[in-house]
Amino acid sequence: MKYCLGLDVGGTKILGGLVDERGRIVEQVQQPSHPDRWPDVALEVVAQLLEDPPGVVRAVGLAVAAWVEFPSGRLAYAPNLVITNRDLVGEIEDRFSLPAGVDNDAGAAAWAEFRFGAGGGMSDMLMVTVGTGVGGGAVLGGFPYRGSRGFAAEFGHVPVSMDGPRCPCGSYGCLETVASGRALGRMARERVGEDSAILELAGDRAAITGELVGSLALNGDAEALSLVSQLGRNLGVGLTGLAKAFDPQAIVVGGGVSALGDILLEPARAEMVARYEGQVDPPELMIAAMGNEAGVVGSADLALQRAQV
Numbered sequence: 001m002k003y004c005l006g007l008d009v010g011g012t013k014i015l016g017g018l019v020d021e022r023g024r025i026v027e028q029v030q031q032p033s034h035p036d037r038w039p040d041v042a043l044e045v046v047a048q049l050l051e052d053p054p055g056v057v058r059a060v061g062l063a064v065a066a067w068v069e070f071p072s073g074r075l076a077y078a079p080n081l082v083i084t085n086r087d088l089v090g091e092i093e094d095r096f097s098l099p100a101g102v103d104n105d106a107g108a109a110a111w112a113e114f115r116f117g118a119g120g121g122m123s124d125m126l127m128v129t130v131g132t133g134v135g136g137g138a139v140l141g142g143f144p145y146r147g148s149r150g151f152a153a154e155f156g157h158v159p160v161s162m163d164g165p166r167c168p169c170g171s172y173g174c175l176e177t178v179a180s181g182r183a184l185g186r187m188a189r190e191r192v193g194e195d196s197a198i199l200e201l202a203g204d205r206a207a208i209t210g211e212l213v214g215s216l217a218l219n220g221d222a223e224a225l226s227l228v229s230q231l232g233r234n235l236g237v238g239l240t241g242l243a244k245a246f247d248p249q250a251i252v253v254g255g256g257v258s259a260l261g262d263i264l265l266e267p268a269r270a271e272m273v274a275r276y277e278g279q280v281d282p283p284e285l286m287i288a289a290m291g292n293e294a295g296v297v298g299s300a301d302l303a304l305q306r307a308q309v
C-alpha cells in the first residue's frame with residue numbers, strides 16, 4: 001500500500017494525516033498553530049508523521065486557506081495566515097526528500113469529494129464550502145481545475161450584486177457577503193425587531209451571530225428559519241451562476257453552515273429551479289460526505305496525482 005501525507009493548514013491549528021490509496025487516514029496528528037508560525041508547525045507535523053510510517057510515503061500535500069499560485073505553491077492572499085517569503089515546498093522537498101505541493105483548502109476538499117466522497121463516479125463537479133466565508137473547488141473533465149495561475153474556483157468571491165456589502169477580499173457584493181455564516185449574522189443584526197427571540201437570546205444586537213441564528217432555526221424559530229431561507233435563496237442565486245458557467249453533474253455543498261441541511265439547501269434548490277425554468281433541469285445539489293477530513297485526504301491525494309505525472 002502506498003501512502004501520502006496531507007496537511008490541512010488553518011489559522012489556529014494544523015491537522016495532518018497519512019492517507020492510503022483508498023482515501024483513508026491511517027494516522028493523524030493535530031497541532032495548535034499560529035498565523036505567524038504556521039510554516040514551522042507544518043514542518044513539525046510532517047516530521048512527526050514520517051517518524052514511523054506503515055509503508056512507503058510518496059508525497060506531501062498541503063491544503064491552505066489561501067489563494068495559492070500554481071504550480072509554485074506561493075500564497076497570494078490569505079485572510080487568516082501571515083504570508084512569508086519562505087519556499088515551504090522547497091523546504092519540505094529538501095528536508096524529507098519527497099515531492100511536495102500546496103493547494104487551496106476548498107480545492108483539496110473538492111478533490112476529496114470527487115475521489116472518495118459525494119462526487120464518486122462523476123466527471124464534472126463543483127464544491128462550495130459555506131462556513132464563516134465561502135470557498136470553492138472545481139473538478140472538470142476528471143481533473144482538478146486551477147485556472148491559469150491557480151486562482152480559479154474562488155466561488156465565494158464571484159460578484160452577485162452590483163453594489164452589495166464590502167467583502168473582506170476588498171471587492172463588493174461577492175457571494176460570500178450574502179451567503180456565508182458571517183452574512184447570516186449580519187442579516188439578522190440588520191433585520192430583527194426589538195421583540196425578537198434572537199435579540200433576546202443574544203442580549204445585544206451586536207452580539208447576534210450566524211451560529212446563534214442557525215441553532216435557533218434548527219430549533220424551529222420562525223424568524224431564524226426565515227433568515228436561513230433568505231440565505232439559502234442567496235446561495236441559490238450564486239450556485240445558478242456557477243451551474244450555468246460549468247454545467248456540472250452536481251454541486252457539493254460543504255463547510256460548517258451546510259450542517260443546517262435542508263432548511264438551507266431546499267431554498268437554494270428552489271431558487272435554482274426557478275432560474276432554470278423552461279430550460280433544462282439544474283444540476284443536483286449534494287451535501288459533502290468527507291467532513292473535517294476532506295482537506296487532509298484531498299491534499300494527500302492531489303500530492304499523489306502530482307507525483308505520478
Ligand SMILES: [Zn+2]
Nearest residue numbers: 157167169174
Ligand atoms: Zn470577496
